[in-house]
Amino acid sequence: xxxxxxxxxxxxxxxxxxxxxxxxxxxxxxxxxxxxxxxxxxxxxxxxxxxxxxxxxxxxxxxxxxxxxxxxxxxxxxxxxxxxxxxxxxxxxxxxxxxxxxxxxxxxxxxxxxxxxxxxxxxxxxxxxxxxxxxxxxxxxxxxxxxxxxxxxxxxxxxxxxxxxxxxxxxxxxxxxxxxxxxxxxxxxxxxxxxxxxxxxxxxxxxxxxxxxxxxxxxxxxxxxxxxxxxxxxxxxxxxxxxxxxxxxxxxxxxxxxxxxxxxxxxxxxxxxxxxxxxxxxxxxxxxxxxxxxxxxxxxxxxxxxxxxxxxxxxxxxxxxxxxxxxxxxxxxxxxxxxxxxxxxxxxxxxxxxxxxxxxxxxxxxxxxxxxxxxxxxxxxxxxxxxxxxxxx
Numbered sequence: 001x002x003x004x005x006x007x008x009x010x011x012x013x014x015x016x017x018x019x020x021x022x023x024x025x026x027x028x029x030x031x032x033x034x035x036x037x038x039x040x041x042x043x044x045x046x047x048x049x050x051x052x053x054x055x056x057x058x059x060x061x062x063x064x065x066x067x068x069x070x071x072x073x074x075x076x077x078x079x080x081x082x083x084x085x086x087x088x089x090x091x092x093x094x095x096x097x098x099x100x101x102x103x104x105x106x107x108x109x110x111x112x113x114x115x116x117x118x119x120x121x122x123x124x125x126x127x128x129x130x131x132x133x134x135x136x137x138x139x140x141x142x143x144x145x146x147x148x149x150x151x152x153x154x155x156x157x158x159x160x161x162x163x164x165x166x167x168x169x170x171x172x173x174x175x176x177x178x179x180x181x182x183x184x185x186x187x188x189x190x191x192x193x194x195x196x197x198x199x200x201x202x203x204x205x206x207x208x209x210x211x212x213x214x215x216x217x218x219x220x221x222x223x224x225x226x227x228x229x230x231x232x233x234x235x236x237x238x239x240x241x242x243x244x245x246x247x248x249x250x251x252x253x254x255x256x257x258x259x260x261x262x263x264x265x266x267x268x269x270x271x272x273x274x275x276x277x278x279x280x281x282x283x284x285x286x287x288x289x290x291x292x293x294x295x296x297x298x299x300x301x302x303x304x305x306x307x308x309x310x311x312x313x314x315x316x317x318x319x320x321x322x323x324x325x326x327x328x329x330x331x332x333x334x335x336x337x338x339x340x341x342x343x344x345x346x347x348x349x350x351x352x353x354x355x356x357x358x359x360x361x362x363x364x365x366x367x368x369x370x371x372x373x374x375x376x377x378x379x380x381x382x383x384x385x386x387x388x389x390x391x392x393x
Contacts, residue, residue, distance in 0.1 A: 120341050120373035123278060124348050124384035125152050132156065136167055137230040137386050138174060139223050141182040142271065145215050146305050148223060149181055149271060149280050150230065152386035163231050164193050164200070173392040179280075180273025184223070199236035199257070200228055206242050211249045221252070225260050230386070235260050266356050267294035268349040268387070269307035278341065281349050281387045282307060283356065291327065291357045295320050298349065310349035314342040317350075325360040326380060337368040344373045348384065355383035 125135055133156040139148040151174070155166050171185040188210070190203040202224060204210065210220040228234055237258045239247040246256040266283035273280060285305070288294040298311045311317060318332045329350070337343060354362050360383055367377035375381055 120339070120344050121278070122344065122348065122374055123281065123388055124352065125154060125386045125389045126382065126384050130154055130385065134163060134166060135386050136163065136170060137227070138167075138171065138185065139226040139230070140174070140176055140179075141184055141219050141223070142273070142306065143180070143182050144306065145182060145219055147271065147282055147285070147307070148219070148226060149273075149282050149388070150226070150386070151179065151181075151280075151388050151390050153390055153392050155392075162193065164191060167191070167227070167231060170392055175390070175392070179390065180275050194238060197236065197238070198234055199238050200224075200234055201238045201240065203240045203243065204247055208241075208247075211247070214251045217249045217251050221249075221258060225258070226263060229260050229262050264356055264358070265289075265294070266353070267298050268310055268352045268356075269298065269302060270310045270345065270349070271307055279308070279310075279345060281310065281345070281352055283352075291322070291353065291359075292320055294353055294357070295350075298353065311346055314338070314340075315346035315350065322359065325358070327354040327357075327359050327362045329362060329364045331364060331366050331368065335368050337372070339369060339372050341373075344375070347372055347375060348387075351381065351383045352387055359383065 133154040135152060136155055137150050137152045139150050141148055153170070155170060157166055168191055171187065174185045176183050176185065188205065188208050190201075192201045192203070194201050210216055224237055228237065237260060239245075239255055239257065241247050246254050248254055263283070265287045267286075267288060268281045268283055270279035271282040284294075284297070284302070284307075286297075288297070295311070295317060299309055299317075301307065301309050315337070316332045316335055318330045320330075321328045327350075331337070351362055354360075361380040362383065363380045364377050370376065370378050
């Protein structure tokens with residue numbers, strides 16, 4: 001028998017267009033009156049055609065109800081089925097889009113947190129990244145109000161406003177809670193430039209909270225000094241309260257002005273805030289006589305302040321020396337240096353510490369590997385402009 005060239009879809013379409021069949025007989029009567037062609041089965045092969053006959057009858061009975069319903073029902077049913085399929089496709093597409101968005105967000109989170117081992121990140125800001133932007137640094141207390149953490153950002157401003165105007169505008173965008181730091185900004189004060197006296201005028205309202213307790217007073221004064229010294233070369237803060245000269249602070253008494261001194265000769269340590277795997281690089285409270293003493297202390301934790309060693313175990317330095325404006329570093333023998341995020345953080349702490357002592361570059365004389373992330377250890381690397389880069393928008 002020649003094999004039919006009709007596809008299943010074509011057969012189904014043909015059956016749909018057949019005329020309406022009306023038959024009131026009982027299906028059992030139809031079955032009993034069906035003509036069955038009797039053939040002599042081959043020995044031991046009678047079962048195969050018997051099964052084929054039963055299958056044909058079952059198909060026939062399945063098709064009878066559809067043949068008896070008529071074309072109108074078929075068209076309506078087809079329309080409903082099409083609508084149902086379209087809804088299913090739309091639902092599946094929506095679910096797929098949501099899943100892709102979740103996966104994309106998760107991927108970004110892994111990259112930032114350092115969980116993605118294939119990508120490593122610089123955390124400081126370097127001069128080749130700034131372009132025409134301005135770098136701003138805000139000093140934010142940790143939740144225990146023990147240390148001040150510098151957080152830096154790059155602001156692109158087409159209006160060429162002063163650093164203080166940008167500083168005032170963007171302090172409302174700081175994400176202290178997200179970063180695991182204390183909510184301190186925006187300051188409950190007005191900051192204005194006094195170009196004539198090369199000073200910053202800090203005017204506070206009568207009900208300001210910065211005189212409530214010695215820790216609050218000390219942090220407020222230190223924070224202002226660090227904010228201004230990190231972003232300008234101004235040397236003086238002039239205080240006023242509701243426009244009247246001076247402020248009243250419990251421990252400091254009546255203050256009308258405070259001098260600003262550049263913050264130098266500190267060592268950088270790791271501070272791990274809650275919920276963040278990449279540490280902040282934070283300068284020590286203590287000032288050091290020379291960089292050799294600073295590097296030695298960077299190999300130890302400072303548990304009373306919640307600071308961790310920034311050099312060990314990732315960057316086991318043996319000796320340091322200075323040649324002109326470059327810090328010369330030698331590693332311990334048989335050092336196994338890893339190209340990973342902790343080692344980048346350790347190397348950046350060294351770069352930032354070198355900057356504290358007026359140095360411009362760092363050179364490792366015997367690096368075990370050529371590269372750590374974006375840093376080429378076979379040559380000198382410039383110190384950063386500012387630590388702990390974060391985006392505010």
